Amino acid sequence: MKRIGSLILAVILGISMVGCKSEKKDDTVMTVNSQKISLDNYKKIFALNKQSIEYMYGPTIWDQEIEPGKKYSDKFSEMVVNQIVSTEVLYEQAKKEKLLPTEEEVNKSLGELKKAINADEKYKKQLNDAGLDEKFLKEQQERDLACQKYKENFKKTAKVSDEEIKKYYEENKSSFYKDEVKASHILISTKDKDNKDLSEQKKKEAKEKAEGILKRAKNGEEFAELAKENSDDKASAEKGGDLGFFAKGKMVESFEKAAYALKVGEVSNIVESQFGYHIIKVTDKVAEQIPFKDVKDKIKETLLEQKYSESISKLVKDAKVDKNESALSKITVK
Template structure:
């Protein structure tokens, strides 16, 4: 599903409040080389992005200050419009290079998009509420497909050489260095289900229990069985305490320090963290530089993106962009 599809699914969960005192939705809120971005289309894109943001950060994000006297909802309006300006600049460039999608391609995207939402009984009603009609879908998918075609063509004509990839690898070797530990653990908690610290008496009882389990583990009893039976980290307990591989900065500090200092097969003494008492068993360690051939595809993608992003910036810089600031000021995010 295209990006718009993902965002629309979030809109189904609830309609937000994007408003503007202007009733002329065909009025241009911005123009790019004379091509208009209408208030109506801007408000719809703004609403789609708003719902997506709220799913991750909650509604309180809008009144958070990004700098003194400036709230996130104000910069958000500008960010969305800026992205639409970029999209319009790419669309025009694609048009000049005869890379626009065909009517059939656009219609197929709309058809596929609708098919993915047919199972939701509130589909039409919710789309109507924010004005997501066929005209908007056509507008959006024309630009989505044009952007894809333009990027694909640009990458084809600006291929990344082996020399460029090797130079990047040599200059960014730290990005491809792997220092990870694979470990299992048994946790005896010193907090309740709400995360509150237990009383001193109960903490002492927890420590005693952990010491008894540690003795069993050190004497040779199977670690995974002990984890399944005793560990209060219920998620990892189901897998015998297995936490998989993790790098530095991914675990709480006392746990990390212990795990990275241990040898493969070693079982730790009790390690205390804010969660409780851990018994750790290191099952594997990786400390190596990934070879060039293993990461060259990743490097290629990175360099392609860098070149393409520079091209998009150039397209915008060369475009004549005019913003109706008075109209933008009237748009509200609540």
């Protein structure tokens, strides 16, 4: 379901309103340069964005605060409008540079999209109810591909000097410092099969079990074997509890704090998290500056992305945008 939602969202966030040629002033909610955006088309895009967001993040997303005093629902309309504007000017620029896709490319992309939609009858019905027929979707695919081609061409032709790359590395050296821990763990879960918390008595029994296993580990029994026999994290248990290397911010706070405090070869005491009781053994640590040559290509890609974003910002800034704020304000999430 999330894959379908992502596909649809990619289409919707990558398009503007093809063929919106209404001559009625009251029916036009936006004009981007010379392109008119009709109320009917805006409603369709708004509704489809809403459906896709809910598929990926759930209906509670709208009540989440994304900035002080502002919920996601409060900002959503603004986000949709801004995306329409940026996509419209980008498509227009792609057209000027003769970067439109071929009919064959459009049909292939449309076929992949239809296949994903047809795999879910409920979602297919919602699209039909929103009035998004094949003709409409094909028009949007054509625009989306044109925008992709513009980006690809920009990144091929944009210049990034070695001096720029080196400067970025020096100014962001801390970002290229590898500080990772390799650890194994044994988890005694405090959740039932439905992922609900155990009773206090069951939690007490789980902790006693963890303490017994910890004692065996401290007495020198093979940690990997103890993990295979006892850990409720079955994915890592098969590998003797091995979690591989991880950086800061990748594990829950209590687990990370304990792991980073251990020396290589040391076994922790009982560490509690929302998942249960952990016994952790650190098997390796890496703390080193990543050489420039190893990240040069990655930095170049980052700088190309920055230059691309700056070019889009300029196109949007230079665009002539007229909005019917009264009409737009009436279309809300709730």
